[in-house]
Amino acid sequence: MTKPAAPKRHLPTSPFKVPVAPAPKHFDTGDQVTHDVYGLGRVVGIEDGVAALVDFGSTQMRILSPYPKMTKL
Numbered sequence: 001m002t003k004p005a006a007p008k009r010h011l012p013t014s015p016f017k018v019p020v021a022p023a024p025k026h027f028d029t030g031d032q033v034t035h036d037v038y039g040l041g042r043v044v045g046i047e048d049g050v051a052a053l054v055d056f057g058s059t060q061m062r063i064l065s066p067y068p069k070m071t072k073l
Contacts, residue, residue: 024065024066025065025066025067025070025071025072027043027046027070027072028043028046029043029044029045030042030043031043031072031073032072032073033054033070033071033072033073034070034071034073035054035056035061035063035069036069036070037069038054038056038059038061039056040056040057040073041054041055041056041057041061042054042055044060049065050064050065051063051064051065052065052067052070054070
């Protein structure tokens with residue numbers, strides 16, 4: 001049984017920049033989006049902070065937050 005890796009911490013004396021967490025993505029109903037797997041679509045529903053229901057034409061998919069493969073156009 002293996003233990004999960006501990007998160008890396010930034011040392012104050014390091015010459016490298018502090019890693020910045022990306023801002024959470026926010027989508028509204030009616031936004032046109034593109035998804036790396038499903039292609040172009042339109043947001044038809046939002047579950048606050050949980051998921052977005054997106055119509056890709058041939059199918060509707062529930063995409064879970066934080067939406068790593070989806071961007072707003």
